[in-house]
Amino acid sequence: MIKIYHNPRCGKSREGLKIVEESKKDFEIIKYLENLPTKEELGSIINLLGINSEDLLRKNEAIWKENYRGKSLSNDEILDAMLAHPKLIERPIVVNGSKAIIGRPPEKIKSIL
Template structure:
């Protein structure tokens, strides 16, 4: 089953959702701001994407700039920041089985369909 970690207020996330709808594939929507991911969930997603936790951070968010920018943080501390502030998580993320992608650009989704 395909999952999309979605924020309805984000235009890129809405575009990813529309892409999946147009592809006519079954998927589950996870609104990660309403139901925040656990540290374990985030670590699994990060591994499936094949990136470092810092690469999943939205670095232009005020929360990041005010609280974390310029600090030396461990991977675990970065994951915990995303658990506390899910708005920091880059979006949208699309997951299928053992693979996941950040849907930027949207066409990246094709690599896991």
């Protein structure tokens, strides 16, 4: 089943959700700010995306700038930061089986539906 990691307050995430809805396929909405993924789940998503943990960060968030910018962090420490402050996780993320994509721009989501 398709999963979309969604933040309803984010315009790009809402656009991504609309694309998934229009596909008419079964999907699950995961409001990741309320229902945090586990560290293992987040690591698995990163592996499916084929990126490193730093590439999933929203580095323009104030939380990042105030607490982490300029520090040398391991992948594990970056995961911990994202789980402590889920606003740091880029969105939306769509997972379809063994494929995943960050919906920036949202139209990229169509490639895995």
